[in-house]
Amino acid sequence: MLFRQPSELVNPLAFFTLVGSLFPLALGTQPDFLRASAPGLLWVSALLAVLLSLEGLFRSDFDDGSLEQWIVSPNSLAILSLAKVSANWICTGLSLVVLAPVLALMLGLPGYCLPALMLSLLLGTPILSLIGAIGAALTVGLRRGGVLLALLILPLYVPVLILGCGAVEASLQGLPITAHILWLACLTVLAITLTPFAIGASLSISVTE
Amino acid sequence: MSSFISSLAMGGHGGYVWTAYGLCIFLMLLNVVLTFMARRRYLDQLSKRRQREASR
Amino acid sequence: MNWVWLHKWGSPKWFYALSGRYLPWLTITSVVLLTVGIVWGLFFAPPDYQQGNSFRIIYIHVPAAILAQSIYVMLAVAGAVGLIWKIKLADIALRQAAPIGVWMTVIALMTGSIWGKPTWGAYWVWDARLTSMLILLFLYLGVIALGQAITNRDNSARACAVLSLVGVVNIPIIKYSVEWWNTLHQSASFSFTQKPAMPTQMWFPLLLTVIGFYCYFGAMLFMRMRLEVLQRENGSQWSTTEIDRLIGEHK
Numbered sequence: 001m002l003f004r005q006p007s008e009l010v011n012p013l014a015f016f017t018l019v020g021s022l023f024p025l026a027l028g029t030q031p032d033f034l035r036a037s038a039p040g041l042l043w044v045s046a047l048l049a050v051l052l053s054l055e056g057l058f059r060s061d062f063d064d065g066s067l068e069q070w071i072v073s074p075n076s077l078a079i080l081s082l083a084k085v086s087a088n089w090i091c092t093g094l095s096l097v098v099l100a101p102v103l104a105l106m107l108g109l110p111g112y113c114l115p116a117l118m119l120s121l122l123l124g125t126p127i128l129s130l131i132g133a134i135g136a137a138l139t140v141g142l143r144r145g146g147v148l149l150a151l152l153i154l155p156l157y158v159p160v161l162i163l164g165c166g167a168v169e170a171s172l173q174g175l176p177i178t179a180h181i182l183w184l185a186c187l188t189v190l191a192i193t194l195t196p197f198a199i200g201a202s203l204s205i206s207v208t209e
Numbered sequence: 210m211s212s213f214i215s216s217l218a219m220g221g222h223g224g225y226v227w228t229a230y231g232l233c234i235f236l237m238l239l240n241v242v243l244t245f246m247a248r249r250r251y252l253d254q255l256s257k258r259r260q261r262e263a264s265r
Numbered sequence: 266m267n268w269v270w271l272h273k274w275g276s277p278k279w280f281y282a283l284s285g286r287y288l289p290w291l292t293i294t295s296v297v298l299l300t301v302g303i304v305w306g307l308f309f310a311p312p313d314y315q316q317g318n319s320f321r322i323i324y325i326h327v328p329a330a331i332l333a334q335s336i337y338v339m340l341a342v343a344g345a346v347g348l349i350w351k352i353k354l355a356d357i358a359l360r361q362a363a364p365i366g367v368w369m370t371v372i373a374l375m376t377g378s379i380w381g382k383p384t385w386g387a388y389w390v391w392d393a394r395l396t397s398m399l400i401l402l403f404l405y406l407g408v409i410a411l412g413q414a415i416t417n418r419d420n421s422a423r424a425c426a427v428l429s430l431v432g433v434v435n436i437p438i439i440k441y442s443v444e445w446w447n448t449l450h451q452s453a454s455f456s457f458t459q460k461p462a463m464p465t466q467m468w469f470p471l472l473l474t475v476i477g478f479y480c481y482f483g484a485m486l487f488m489r490m491r492l493e494v495l496q497r498e499n500g501s502q503w504s505t506t507e508i509d510r511l512i513g514e515h516k
Contacts, residue, residue, distance in 0.1 A: 134427075134428075134431055138411060139411075145414075148410055152428065155439075158439050158442065158443065159435075162443065162445070163442060166445075187438070194434065195431075198427060198431050202424065202427050205420055206420075222319040223318070225322065225379050225382060226321050228379055229325065229326070229375070229376040229380065230307070230322075232372070232375055232376070233325045237481065240365065241488075244489055245488075251495070252511055252512055255508055256512045
């Protein structure tokens, strides 16, 4: 379904690379400094790219009335929203994981950090998509949901950002990353079990308006 | 008297302490005043509406 | 279980009458406790042996911070009550408590950063507690912005309830991750269960101001909720007589 509109796949990725390449232009290109700030830059860019892709997550379904079909359908709303978010994540999150090493090498991150980067993104982006979907579901009926969406969910992204950056930074300093990765995995499981219900409840609120 | 002034100065930290307390109490009172003003506005609005309806 | 009492409190008329009876007492208690606590803390408590007199900011900073966090939990509880039992009063409580929470967070942040100047030498240090307070401020602003963006009153209340529940699940995770990110700050200075390390002369005024802040919050919440109850119930018989009385008082 999502692949019918290539722009939905390409836009967040282009945004990710664009933001990632703005930082060297703004901060200068001293290799040491760039390498030290690369984990944070990559994670912030990934976070913003996911945020951008989420704004329209339920928009078309809301406009053409499919969301009302979801609510009257016998399937649980939580399962349906989980499916929808997974589809979105495969498009954006997973492709970010694939694209991130390229940007990482451009920022001068050494090769031995790439597994940590990819693993942390692989575990972290599903959380970003799931939490963001709650915000998207709450704001779907609103005219200007974009800024509001960012205000609602960016504070909730803090733990993922801290853990994700922490993992990459630890690997940059040659420290073990197991603790960060396990915590991220723990949050991922928590997000997968709990957020679908919140997304479902938010959708039913937005649709009845 | 001088002991009172020196206790206000708080060993050089007086500025910080008094600014913090001043801001805090100002904001807390501001909240109360704003709530009272909102109530007053609502009542004024209602009484004006009633006068209009009575004069009609 | 018998939930009649809950529905009784949920009735706007009942709430209006009962809160009117409690409001003066809450106000008096809060004024007395805050005055005694602040005067005691400012003039009679001994100065801290490390921080000197700047530690006296604790008597407003800590209560504001504790209150700011409790109010967010209260938002979530009110939200859950509103979602489960469909009690309108819980929606009103959520909507009216959020702005007070914002102000408390702002007070905690401002006093904290003023305190930071003599203690750390800078107005803002990215320490764990200040940072989590800042994130709490954003969480509050999100709830308020969402409530104002949705025009339908019931939907707006339900959306805020879901958001505050999501937020309250996240707060401990945010807190722990921020603490993990930065463990520079002094450890917790005050708790009810453990014997405090501060001398009695120092912590007793703090206890007074904490309770005083809670009473202030109760009084403010009742005042704000009573106004919204009056506005919502406009047209019902009891509210008309009450409004008549209030307008009569003003003249």
